[in-house]
Amino acid sequence: MLAGCLRSANLGGGMSKERFELLDVMRGIAALAVVVGHANDILGDPKYTGSTGLAVDFFFCLSGFVVAHAYGDRLQAGALSYGRFVYKRLLRLFPMILIGALLGFAAHLYVNHEAAWVDGAMSMVMIPRLSGYLAFPLDVPMWSLPYEIGASLAFGLVVKICPKVIPWALVVSGIVLAACVWKAGHVISFGVGSAPGIAKGLLRITYPVLLGAVLCRYRNRLPRVPSFVAPLALVAVLLTVTPWTGPYQTVAVMIVLPLIVAAGVKGTVSPRLLFLERLSYPLYLVHWPVLLMVCHTLQGRAPGPVVGAVAIATACAVAWLLLVAYDEPARRWLASRLDLLNDPQLAPKPALAA
Numbered sequence: 001m002l003a004g005c006l007r008s009a010n011l012g013g014g015m016s017k018e019r020f021e022l023l024d025v026m027r028g029i030a031a032l033a034v035v036v037g038h039a040n041d042i043l044g045d046p047k048y049t050g051s052t053g054l055a056v057d058f059f060f061c062l063s064g065f066v067v068a069h070a071y072g073d074r075l076q077a078g079a080l081s082y083g084r085f086v087y088k089r090l091l092r093l094f095p096m097i098l099i100g101a102l103l104g105f106a107a108h109l110y111v112n113h114e115a116a117w118v119d120g121a122m123s124m125v126m127i128p129r130l131s132g133y134l135a136f137p138l139d140v141p142m143w144s145l146p147y148e149i150g151a152s153l154a155f156g157l158v159v160k161i162c163p164k165v166i167p168w169a170l171v172v173s174g175i176v177l178a179a180c181v182w183k184a185g186h187v188i189s190f191g192v193g194s195a196p197g198i199a200k201g202l203l204r205i206t207y208p209v210l211l212g213a214v215l216c217r218y219r220n221r222l223p224r225v226p227s228f229v230a231p232l233a234l235v236a237v238l239l240t241v242t243p244w245t246g247p248y249q250t251v252a253v254m255i256v257l258p259l260i261v262a263a264g265v266k267g268t269v270s271p272r273l274l275f276l277e278r279l280s281y282p283l284y285l286v287h288w289p290v291l292l293m294v295c296h297t298l299q300g301r302a303p304g305p306v307v308g309a310v311a312i313a314t315a316c317a318v319a320w321l322l323l324v325a326y327d328e329p330a331r332r333w334l335a336s337r338l339d340l341l342n343d344p345q346l347a348p349k350p351a352l353a354a
Helices: 002-007 021-042 052-077 082-112 117-124 140-161 165-184 195-217 229-239 245-264 275-298 304-337
Strands: none
Touching (some): 021 052, 021 140, 021 229, 021 275, 021 304, 052 082, 052 229, 082 140, 140 165, 140 275, 165 195, 165 245, 229 245, 275 304
């Protein structure tokens, strides 16, 4: 594979209308797993969280695949300028980032009776805290978005300037990441913290994004796997609880999650499930503040499982409402102002972030 990448650095699908339906649905499944894990954390039941934090690593790998497919050929061929590529990525991501920041501010005010003006303003423009453990304390899952944006923009620049460096960067980053995760005993907190976690966050995203791009390059050579295999494997990985955290997360991030992405490339699903794709990104951005507010309101007034179920359902409902009433109309409006509305590659779905 490495030699093949070096011989041909064509890493995308350009204007292809290929649709990876199963990967789209699996993005939604991973987002739901994150919500379940965070609901359990907020309610004080971390033992039921499993390994849901690994969903972020799945998102990163999927992000590399999606960005390479949507933009790789056009960037490399010069059919898409780098500036236009940057506009497209920011247009896709920032409307919901703004709403996530506002909801996070509102949740903090409701729960703590304190207006966190500085953190709110920083969140709106994706500036993380440089002290403390949480980069975005008002909407914790936002920590992954600066890494996703940075990785996308860096990948586009590398494809434009020197695509042949990608395979070598993949090998080096993979070796370093495996060693660091094994030594640390976990990967889930890599990048969550602000200043101390920046290097770990960059390390955590580099390998899966590059591997996702390489998987996209070889997508036509991947075997066809029964469509139920990849989503079931993903759920199993994210719900597994094990005392051997270091080895488990090392193997999951380095091997298992990329294999799950590969297994889902040629899968098909019922069109009725494709709503999970549309829901995934808004849900990732808004679920934390919604969970906080619902749990704060109901905790102690109903059994924990009931509170958790209501909080998760409310987060899904709010995310869907914001998607159809705000996010999609806002992106259409912004695209019309930037003359991007008729571009078929206007809004490739982010894997995350998140």
